[in-house]
Amino acid sequence: MLRLLVVLLLNLSLLWPLQPAMASGSYLEKTDYTLTNQSDADFSGQDLEGSSFAGAVVRNADFSGAKLHGAIFTQGAFAGSNFAGADLSDVLMDRADFTGTNLSGTNLSGVVANGSSFAKAEIEGADFTGALLDRDDQITLCRKAKGETRLSLDCP
Template sequence: MSPLLGRLATALRRRSLGLALLLLIGLLGLAPLPVAAEFSGVDYTLTNQNEQDFSGQNLANTSFAGATGRHANFRGADLHGAILTQAAFPDADFAGADLSGTLMDKVDFSGADLTGAVLSGAIASGSSFRGATVTDADFSDALIDRVDQRSLCRDAEGTNPVTGVDTRLSLGC
């Protein structure tokens, strides 16, 4: 079996339909496959991503539902629209990441670095940000539990370098 067919079969087994379609199009010669690593829409549901390096990757609309990512590196990654529901990312690095519009309910972000991250429009109900660093982060229109909001406000400071939004104002401190 060709490597491309193997990747197509794997994508179909994982129900990564977007990736499967992209591979099928490439297999049929209808469009070239991307040269750079492209992970947008990949399904990492219920996987172990501890200490993995996703820095600078396009992970838009990707699912990490139920995944674990202790010490994972998402620095500067594009995760907008991703699903992180019921996942655990303790001590992970999300500095400068785009987490806008993500569904991140019941996620463990304890000790995570969210410095300069954009979390605008994120739904983070039931999540834990205990000990997380949120300097220069933007939480505009994010849904965060009142307890987490109060806790984050104690150490929140700075202005997001991408959106220009004051962290404390975005948290409603």
């Protein structure tokens, strides 16, 4: 019973950052895009650190050069979006769709991406250091990775 309570509290603590955004600029007070449709939106160069895009539909959006450190992308649909040069470090992106995205030069260090899809994603110059990926995704990404990207993926 105690074990179940601990698991429940841990899961609830993960949802805490999903509270609606406040006006000031602190890390946990960013805009909440949870379960919204932001397809074709222009987020390029914006500071979206700690924001939530959980369950959002964000297809063909432009995040190039955006600061998204610590954001939540869980179960989001980002197919065809441009993340070139963005900071996605420490982003929770489990079960998200990144099919056909541009991740060139993107910082993906420390991301948690279990169950995500990176099919046909462009990854040249991306940094996956310390990323938590499914083994199958890692193998698929390693097939196309070169240079520093290949090293950051711990490719054989």
